[in-house]
Amino acid sequence: MKIVIEFYRTRGKDDAHAVVGRETDEVADVEGAIELALRLSQTLDLPQRPDGITITDADGRVLYSGDVDADALYEGRSRP
Numbered sequence: 733m734k735i736v737i738e739f740y741r742t743r744g745k746d747d748a749h750a751v752v753g754r755e756t757d758e759v760a761d762v763e764g765a766i767e768l769a770l771r772l773s774q775t776l777d778l779p780q781r782p783d784g785i786t787i788t789d790a791d792g793r794v795l796y797s798g799d800v801d802a803d804a805l806y807e808g809r810s811r812p
Contacts, residue, residue, distance in 0.1 A: 734790040739782035753778040773800045
């Protein structure tokens with residue numbers, strides 16, 4: 733499935749989000765999308781370190797939104 737991953741920074745005082753990067757890719761499922769997002773958050777040359785991600789499908793439906801923190805991403809899931 734085609735997905736879009738947005739990497740963002742969150743401002744603490746009002747929870748505002750600023751997108752610092754966006755990637756489009758093909759993955760097999762949501763688990764694959766989350767794994768890809770975690771990997772990209774560590775390897776992409778972004779202007780700032782992201783602290784959150786949103787993953788949407790080709791129609792714009794949100795598949796996942798949350799922290800980039802590895803523990804949060806894998807909560808309830810097995811690590812690769």
